[in-house]
Amino acid sequence: MGDRGVEARWAEGTSPAERIVHDTLRLAVASDVRLLPQVMLRVGERGTAQEVEADLIVVDPAHGVTVVEVKGGTMLFDPGRNLWRRREAAGQEVRDPVAQVKRALAIVKRHLDQSRFPVEAIPFRWVVATPDCTLDSPGEGLLPEELLWDARALGEMAGALARTQGKPDGGTTPIGEVRAEAIARALRGRAVEGTPSDAARVAAHEQQVVALTESHRNVMHQFLRHQRVLVRGAAGTGKTMLALEVAALHASQGARVLVTCWHKLLATHLREGLLNRLSTFGSPAADDVTDDPTGRVVVTDLASLAGGAEPPAGADPREWFYEVLPDRLSPDATGGPFDVIVLDEAQDPGELWHLALAGLSVDGGRWFAFADRQQDLFGTAPALKDFVDVAHELRENFRNTRQIAAFATWFGDVETDCLTGDGPEVVKVAVPADRIVGRTTEIAKKLRRDEGYRPDQVAAIWLFHNPWKHDPDGLVAQHRGGEMVTTNSAAFKGMEREVVVLGIDLRPGLPLDDLKRLVYTAATRARSKLVVVADPDQLRQAELYILAGLFKRSSPSTPG
Structure with a gap:
């Protein structure tokens, strides 16, 4: 056969x-x-x-x-x-x-x-x-x-x-x-096997990351047949790529398009990606890409779309962002309705945001949502099915190596049909809990020095620690400036880098399912090489027994 x-x-x-x-x-x-x-x-x-x-x-x-x-x-x-x-x-x-x-x-x-x-x-x-x-x-x-x-x-x-x-x-x-x-x-789209060095394996894997597979083409058929489509998929299945494809398709046909998401960093990435996509087409719509909510092809985060206001002193941030701001979003704030609305990481906003976005659509307008329920870090549980005509499931992983996907399966359902093949083994580095934050950055810098990665290929991320917690624009500038990104799992959602060093900085009292969701989201940000830094004793206390068993004390072959 x-x-x-x-x-x-x-x-x-x-x-x-x-x-x-x-x-x-x-x-x-x-x-x-x-x-x-x-x-x-x-x-x-x-x-x-x-x-x-x-x-x-x-x-x-x-x-x-x-x-x-x-x-x-x-x-x-x-x-x-x-x-x-x-x-x-x-x-x-x-x-x-x-x-x-x-x-x-x-x-x-x-x-x-x-x-x-x-x-x-x-x-x-x-x-x-x-x-x-x-x-x-x-x-x-x-x-x-x-x-x-x-x-x-x-x-x-x-x-x-x-x-x-x-x-x-x-x-x-x-x-x-x-x-x-x-x-x-x-x-x-399946990769040729890499060579023995990790840097060469990363380079070989990166050359095989492709943007169009059979599953993606099936979804594009849905885009042409239905007005409102929900695309579900695990990390690495190409949801963001498809969001850009459908936005570029309609923008190039003259539609007024909104592309939005929860985080400012991802919005910046989407805006740059759509601009590049339209420029590649030679489409005049490339000149219309903007973060101005009243523009023709608008790509911005939800808070900025609603006016970008910060919560007043003493206000509950969660209530402000999930209940107050959605009420401020209307066609008056965006210079009129949109023909096409594309929502990436659609599991993040709550139902009030979805209702507000639906109010920005022209009669008979198109709505495309892309979601991974396993990355719902904010517990919003949006009723996405109520907003769509048809849902489609992506079944292929075209981002992560098999090694990274296999590691992530301990924490969530990851597609292990990895079209881009193998890469380096996931490296585990055991350190005391109070050294996790600092050691994560050190290892990332050492990898850049020893294996020759560019700064814009590497990210050092943690589950909670975020140097840019009070300065999201600083994180955007770090990313756009081609620097090594340093942030936490939630702020880096929807993004990716070739090499990720992940610090498992646990917080007491976090439910096990929430912890697994955080690790899943963070680990799958790595395309080709993943290094995990953690305290095995702390992992056991958090009931992550399998992960703790994968660790061993640092050896000469371990980074740093």
Whole structure:
């Protein structure tokens, strides 16, 4: 059976014909043949960017790469009009499958070339599949018999594939097992294994962090079909990336867009990300990105959106931010309503904020919320389901290494289908409780010095300690200035860095579930390397027995 461990995840509304071709091939080909359904690729920059969704890509170690274009229904080629059309739909014209598959193959080649594969030595083929009908070849010059799989091919798919592949020619050679695996990973986002040094492993992992997977594409289908969508996903599944994608999509189409979240640091990150995304498109909407609530494409935190006022002296901050400020948010404060509202980290605001945001939408406007209930650090328990038409769950982790994801599973449900592969092992450093805060910063600085990380690649974060507690603008300036970030788990929500040193500075009386939620949120901020600093005795007192057992006293191989 083919697939080599590649699980097919199908977009909603997938043509049954695509599934038939995939499933029939899967049963017919050797176990080392990789079948990659619904592969979406984007190559190029700015105005030269090209996108394609290949229905199926076959990666065969004994041969090479074959791109399959699948057409469902009955169809035929009309030589008189030189076009393809349906038989059953009064001759309705359909897109030229040969042109489609040739374009897909060209983009696949370009993608692999950019990924530094020797494309001139790889055998590439294309084929058109029409599994719902029999179809005679329209001619050697257009679609030769060996490049056509009609309904008759379903009974002998192994032979059909062999005829399509033929023999490698033109200086090409069979790709072999190692290159087949590397190509499959490049097309699906899975990383090539790193090298022994941690710095090299981090660099290799960072090169494989990709921004578009099958799950993400499925959600984009939901965006086009529904007005109000809730996207749930564990840390690392790409929620923030999708928030930027949907905001860029609608802003580039001329809509008035609001992108908002709870924390000022994340809002800054989102604003910079959306500006970069629109600039990459070459969209004029890039000039409209602002933190001014009355602007055209607004990206700001909720408090600033509502006027940014600080609570009066003596006021309860929680009551102020969760009950008073939402009441101040209205279309009058934002210069009118928005066509599209995008809320990232939607588990943070309470229900009053959601009601206030709903009041900022035009009639029939679109609403997109992105949430991870495991990161609800503030206990707001918003009723998100009441605000959406459809919810979608992300199931792939494209940020964290397998090692980081495995560590985080002790504290929450983390997707361990890590598309970007392996990285360094998680390092545990045992220190006395009163040294955790200072030691965390020391280790982060030492890693920068010894392993050569840039300041903007590293974060030193704690569960509670926050040097910027009374100066959130200082944290934003630290981040924007490319410095090593120093803050706590809550303030760094939604953010990430390649390397994170996490100090487990416990506070007495914290419920175990809340403690686990904090550790989960903090640990998953690391993309490629994680160092955890804690006092094992204190961990046992907090009933974190498994984590305490993972620790050992510092050794020469431990940072610092």
